[in-house]
Structure formats: C-alpha cells, structure tokens
Amino acid sequence: MSEVPIGSGPVHLSLHMGPKLTKPVPPEVTEALLSAQITSTAGERSGFQLAFDLTKKSRIVERLLPEGFFDPKTRVIVAITIKGTPTVILDGLIVRNEVGSSNQPGQSTLTVTGEDLTLLMDLEERTDRFPNLAPSQRVERILRNYADYGIESRIIREQVHQPPREQLRVDYQSSTDLQYVNDLARANGYNFYLDPGPRPGRSTAYWGPEQRLGQRQHALNVNMDVNSTVDQLTFAYDGTAREQPEARVQDPRTRDVTLLPNPDIGPLRPPLGLRASPALKRKPLSGTAKMDPERARAQALARAATSADAISGSGQLDVNRHGYVLRPRELVGVRGAGVTYDGDYYVKSVTHNLRVGSYQQNFTLSREGLIARSDTVRP
Amino acid sequence: MIEPYETALDDIPGAHPYPRTSRYHDAEIGVHRLPDGTEVRYAKRRLLPKLPDADNTAPHVVNAGERPDHLGQRFFGDPGQWWRIADANPVLDPRELTEEPGRVVEVPTPGGFDV
Numbered sequence: 001m002s003e004v005p006i007g008s009g010p011v012h013l014s015l016h017m018g019p020k021l022t023k024p025v026p027p028e029v030t031e032a033l034l035s036a037q038i039t040s041t042a043g044e045r046s047g048f049q050l051a052f053d054l055t056k057k058s059r060i061v062e063r064l065l066p067e068g069f070f071d072p073k074t075r076v077i078v079a080i081t082i083k084g085t086p087t088v089i090l091d092g093l094i095v096r097n098e099v100g101s102s103n104q105p106g107q108s109t110l111t112v113t114g115e116d117l118t119l120l121m122d123l124e125e126r127t128d129r130f131p132n133l134a135p136s137q138r139v140e141r142i143l144r145n146y147a148d149y150g151i152e153s154r155i156i157r158e159q160v161h162q163p164p165r166e167q168l169r170v171d172y173q174s175s176t177d178l179q180y181v182n183d184l185a186r187a188n189g190y191n192f193y194l195d196p197g198p199r200p201g202r203s204t205a206y207w208g209p210e211q212r213l214g215q216r217q218h219a220l221n222v223n224m225d226v227n228s229t230v231d232q233l234t235f236a237y238d239g240t241a242r243e244q245p246e247a248r249v250q251d252p253r254t255r256d257v258t259l260l261p262n263p264d265i266g267p268l269r270p271p272l273g274l275r276a277s278p279a280l281k282r283k284p285l286s287g288t289a290k291m292d293p294e295r296a297r298a299q300a301l302a303r304a305a306t307s308a309d310a311i312s313g314s315g316q317l318d319v320n321r322h323g324y325v326l327r328p329r330e331l332v333g334v335r336g337a338g339v340t341y342d343g344d345y346y347v348k349s350v351t352h353n354l355r356v357g358s359y360q361q362n363f364t365l366s367r368e369g370l371i372a373r374s375d376t377v378r379p
Numbered sequence: 380m381i382e383p384y385e386t387a388l389d390d391i392p393g394a395h396p397y398p399r400t401s402r403y404h405d406a407e408i409g410v411h412r413l414p415d416g417t418e419v420r421y422a423k424r425r426l427l428p429k430l431p432d433a434d435n436t437a438p439h440v441v442n443a444g445e446r447p448d449h450l451g452q453r454f455f456g457d458p459g460q461w462w463r464i465a466d467a468n469p470v471l472d473p474r475e476l477t478e479e480p481g482r483v484v485e486v487p488t489p490g491g492f493d494v
Contacts (some may be wrong), residue, residue, distance in 0.1 A: 081489040083400070084451070084455030084460035084463055140381055155380075209384075
C-alpha cells in the first residue's frame with residue numbers, strides 16, 4: 001500500500017464552467033488555478049474571485065481567452081470535496097476579468113471576478129404592478145422567471161399577515177427584481193439569498209427569516225492548545241447597534257395617531273444569549289403613518305429584529321484542522337472564549353480562501369446577548 | 380409554493396437524522412403509524428446512484444489484507460466513506476470488494492456528483 005493516492009489531500013476543488021449549462025473545465029485550467037476566494041453572506045449576494053497563472057504559450061492565452069471561455073456572464077460552479085463529501089459552495093456568473101502581464105516570469109495572472117446567480121435578477125430595471133398580491137406572492141411571481149438557471153425557490157409567508165387591498169393601494173415595482181425582492185425582505189425582517197447546491201447546477205433562492213434553530217454545526221474551538229481549530233477570534237459588543245423603533249399609524253378617517261406597541265422579536269429571532277443587550281437608541285420610523293397598520297407593524301418588527309444583533313465575532317478557521325466546512329446562515333457553537341462569549345452564534349458570513357495546500361475560512365458570527373444559554377455545545 | 384410561517388422552521392438545517400457524510404443523507408424519511416397511533420420514523424429505501432463513467436474513476440488493484448475501510452481512508456481520508464467505493468462497483472456485500480487480492484476496484488474520483 002505505498003502507491004500515491006488519487007488526490008494529494010482530503011480537500012479537493014472541482015470547477016465547472018460554461019454558458020448556462022456547465023461542464024468540468026479542461027485540465028489546463030485546473031492546473032493554472034492559483035487561488036480562489038468566495039464570500040457568502042446572509043442577506044447579501046455572494047461574490048468570488050479566481051486567480052489563474054498565465055504563461056505565454058499556454059492554452060488559456062492561445063485558445064480559451066480569445067474564444068470567450070472567461071467572458072462575462074459565463075457561469076462558474078465551484079464544489080469542494082472534503083473527506084469524500086462534496087459540497088457546492090458557489091454558483092455564479094463572471095462579471096469581469098483582468099489580465100496582469102508582468103516582466104517577471106511566473107507573475108502574469110488572470111483574475112476572474114464575479115457574483116452569484118442573483119446577478120441575473122439585477123440586470124434589468126423593470127416596472128410592474130402587483131394588484132392584490134401579498135409580499136410573499138409577489139416574490140414567488142418574480143422568482144418564477146429564473147427557473148431555467150436551476151433556481152428553485154423557498155418562500156416563507158411573512159410573519160405579520162398583510163392582506164392586500166386593491167381598492168386602497170396597488171404595489172408597484174420600479175427597480176430591478178433583486179432590489180425589489182430585497183426591499184420586500186427588509187420590510188418584513190427577512191433575508192433573501194441564494195443557496196447553491198446540493199448538486200452542481202441547482203440552487204435554492206430563500207426568502208424567509210434567518211434560520212436560528214436546529215442542529216448546530218461542529219463547534220469552533222479557540223484558545224484550547226492542540227484542540228484549537230480557530231486561529232483567532234475577536235468579539236465586539238456594540239451598544240448602539242440595537243435600536244427600539246417607534247411606529248405611529250394614522251387612521252385616515254378620524255386622523256387619530258396611535259403609537260404601535262413594542263414588537264416581540266422572539267418568534268422571528270429565537271434568543272441565543274442569556275442576557276439580551278438593551279436597546280439604547282430610540283428611533284421613530286418615518287413614513288409609517290401612511291401605511292396600513294399591519295404593514296407598519298411588520299416594519300417595526302423588522303427594524304427591531306434586524307438591529308438586535310449587538311454582538312459580533314470574527315475570526316479565521318483552518319478547515320484542514322477543523323475537518324468540516326463552516327457553512328454560512330446556520331448556527332455554530334463556540335468554546336474556549338470565556339463565559340461571556342461562549343455559546344451558540346449565527347454564522348453571518350463566510351469567506352473561503354483556497355490556495356494550493358491551504359484552505360482557510362474567514363467568518364463573522366452574530367447574536368443578540370451575552371452568556372450561553374446551555375452549558376454544552378455540539379463538539 | 381409558499382410555506383406558512385408557522386411550519387417554516389420545522390425544516391431547519393441539520394435537522395436530517397443522518398449527517399452529510401452518510402449515504403442516507405439524501406434518503407427520504409418516512410413515517411409509519413403503529414396501530415396504537417405512535418409514529419415511527421424510518422429511512423426509505425435508498426436506490427443506488429448511477430454508475431460513474433470510466434473517466435470519473437481510478438482503478439485500484441486490491442492487495443492482500445486490505446479492507447474497504449482501508450480504501451476509504453486512503454482515497455478519501457475518512458474510513459467511513461468506503462460506501463462510495465462500494466456504490467461505484469456495485470457490490471452487495473462490501474467485503475466482496477477486497478476479498479480476492481488482484482481484483483481491480485474502481486475508485487470514484489473526488490468531486491464526482493452522482494447526478
């Protein structure tokens with residue numbers, strides 16, 4: 001049993017490219033790949049940057065670049081295989097490429113930058129009217145147009161039910177689909193993002209609350225000698241992050257103004273910390289007087305919920321030592337950071353940094369209070 | 380399909396009883412109702428994925444004394460992943476893979492998705 005194994009390590013990257021339908025890239029492209037950086041964030045679009053080595057007479061320079069293999073709007077899918085288990089981490093489109101030619105041998109590079117498939121929704125400004133459709137139904141109607149890129153949609157009905165009334169108001173879209181869907185998500189305290197996978201070429205567009213329930217990912221260990229998987233972890237407690245919105249609605253008939261009661265954000269954001277951070281700021285929401293009471297209530301709830309994350313953490317993880325890929329938009333436990341900052345966190349964003357022989361992940365975590373709620377985390 | 384808010388968080392990430400590394404991760408979970416009304420959850424029958432093409436596998440000649448978990452550790456870095464090799468060769472009993480030294484086993488290359 002001394003032969004060389006198929007791969008040189010437990011982490012493998014596979015790259016698929018092509019227009020709309022992708023296929024594995026030719027071996028010259030894989031060999032030229034120097035580094036890959038992929039960022040995915042909850043509630044924002046993902047971005048990527050791939051760097052390739054350029055040599056003067058290589059196939060990339062002679063054939064692939066002039067033939068438009070790296071042209072904008074080419075689809076790129078990156079899948080990572082760790083210990084035999086494949087995960088798709090990116091499904092995106094190229095936006096720009098840069099060729100840096102250098103006099104030093106081996107310093108010429110091709111850098112390809114792009115964004116995930118939600119870019120498709122951001123290309124065309126549109127005007128559309130949505131009579132008698134609730135926000136989630138509008139999102140469903142918009143997302144239906146993007147099914148041919150393998151995008152399935154998962155839409156959760158808004159928490160505060162807002163029955164549409166055509167006689168009173170017809171909602172109107174005057175921006176790109178992505179902006180409109182994001183605005184609708186923000187007005188309800190929801191997130192909209194694209195989750196690639198589970199197979200290459202498929203992805204799920206999620207419009208719903210942050211999923212702060214369920215099984216935690218394998219815990220991040222810091223300050224634990226040989227058992228540490230995280231190089232460093234910084235926590236910050238921002239007292240002014242959380243704000244208490246004040247929403248007033250006006251009854252159009254009597255002109256009476258009423259102050260809406262403070263919303264309970266518990267159902268939208270199950271608490272992760274024991275001692276919730278207080279809201280230091282008070283902020284009246286503008287424009288709520290003209291809205292229906294339900295819509296104003298949804299807006300106040302959304303504002304209270306999205307500003308609640310006063311505690312944020314950021315750090316760097318070595319995947320080879322950790323053994324698992326940290327996935328964004330899920331929960332993870334932290335241990336070794338002391339009583340105040342141990343416990344479960346929501347993974348807000350993850351940046352994958354891949355080069356030959358190393359796989360690092362930069363991540364940011366967030367939650368709304370100090371001190372863990374339970375005395376154990378999933379190892 | 381728009382999911383109602385109340386049940387939206389039932390289908391939470393990581394809620395599947397089998398981890399990502401398991402061959403049953405994609406299996407559908409069925410519910411069997413006993414005569415007394417209790418519900419028993421079970422993994423439905425798993426159909427084998429399509430066999431990989433020849434260019435998505437690498438041949439390996441079995442040595443004496445090798446076991447499927449050795450192959451898993453060697454090619455995937457995880458002894459628990461032997462089932463990927465068993466799936467690619469279709470064998471019913473994983474021990475069949477390494478029973479005779481000299482047999483050529485097709486090892487699926489990493490990154491291969493059974494689409």
